[in-house]
Amino acid sequence: MAGTLNMTDRRRLAMLLTPAYLWLLIAVFLPLAAMLFFSFLTKMPQDGPDWAITLDNYSAFLTNPTYGTLLIKSLQLGMIVSVICVIIGYPCALVLAKSIKGRAREALFLMVILPFWSNSLVRIFSWAIVLRGNGVLELTLNAVLPFDLNLNLMFTTHAVVIGLVHSYLPYVILTSYLALQAIDDDLIDAARSMGASKLTILRRLLLPLSLPGLLAGVVLVFVPVVGSFMEPRILGGRMGTYYGTLIEDQFVAVYNWPLGAALSFILLAVVLVILAVASPVLKGART
């Protein structure tokens, strides 16, 4: 594209892009570079003059098996939350995009994005009220069901998953909705005219055509969930030790910033590797 631009266009393009790149440089690249630098230090420079360059923070990940275990636990959490988000979110997007029209669609859409409008901390504490023993959920179920149920979900892995799914579900719904909505209704009509059942249409037409959107949603859920620390800490309690809380501890509790930074970059590398491995699938879905 750049080859076809003349000088004036090029200057205009540069002028329009500069603020964005400048912002990226200051807000993303510089802090990341600083963190990368910290991750190779023995201690933070402000803590004393005797700091040195070292690889110890990275080798700690290999020598201490807890870190690896927690990373795998976080990756599993990311997968579970992504899968549940897809199972709930994709049908939701399907109904929104293809079955509901007009006013009802707008109202439902509002309800989908409503979680985004509330503070995430408030949202998580609300879940705590719902999920704890003798909480809203237990009282409601006991009021409806004929038998008494002892349901204390608070400080369990289930609570963490529920909180995370609630926080990240809108991403899957929005990206899938956009992909599904772009599919021409005539394609569905054409498939029906050839005798295809609803399931066949979903399997051979809607799913393949909306897969890029669905996968984009999965990436948007998976990556932050693997590094999440707030939901595990508040809803998981003792069960809520994950790779994200481990990193958070290094920064706010132990004050070992170099180790926290190194663990962060290991996570970044692992996520990038996973996305790279998955990218042929992502690309293949687009055709």
Add this chain to the structure above:
Amino acid sequence: MSQVEVSHVTKRFGTMTALDDVTINFTDGGFFALLGPSGSGKTTLLRTIAGFYFPESGTIRIGDIAVQKVPVEKRDIGMMFQNYALFPNMSVADNVGFGLRVRKVSRNEEARRVAEALELVQLGAFAARRPQQLSGGQRQRVALARAIVTKPKVLLLDEPLSALDKTLRVDMQIELKRIQREIGITTIFVTHDQEEALTLADQIGILKAGRIVQVGAPRDVYDHPVDAFTAGFLGDANWVPDSAMSGLTLPREPDGFRFATRPEMLTISQDRPAPGTNSLPGKLKQRIFAGTMATCIVDVNGESWKLTARDRDIPQIAANDDVWISWVPRDTMAVPR
């Protein structure tokens, strides 16, 4: 292949009546055009026959089976859409084979019939391509192959040629007619293009405001329209002013009828034509040259008449000159008021 009978079908959307007691019969193997202005209900009728809509009342029979309550996927129809609706995630062969695979035809049989259908639309070499890699005309052919490969009882076409440019459209009209004859399938197509309907169909149904106004062979409908709307919709009609009727030879008594002629039936001259022809005096307003043909706008008794003829057959007359318009009496259309 079957005949399709639509009887007393009414379809409403909310308070709007899209089809109002429509009765029309499509004989086995015929090529029908449903013609009408936009909003006349022609697409609704097609989609009701297809099974996308269920009528509030009335019956639809395909072959001997009443299908008005059968959904589209069980009606065994073939349909072609205005924008072709080819599946972008499948190759041409998979697009055409989709309906066969849904019917659980064996892979060998599917391959054979797909190849056969693509051969019929002369796209045998394009089986492995994606729809995005084809031109508009080729996509059209794929859509047609896909619609007929399952050997449906009836082929439904929704404005099939409107997305093509004019030269390609004429080619495709000829092609469509050839294929329809070759496989002998009952075909119903919707169009707003009267020329296309007259060219392709052996029966035309004209719709207006959800009602069938007239059904007949192209020439019948063109020469004997049942009302002023049909007369004006199928082509230009020059209406004989009531005050000018006395001197003319008319096909019938004028009670309850108006009379009109088609632009191509008229001759223009400066001298008064010989008796025996119908003639009216007028004033030449405009002459529009369009290659082989030319159109003259003539003011006749305050009404604007249109005349088309080969340009070389029209004498050189200056604008605003007095002229005579004449035509053979049997070319007069009698249209009920």
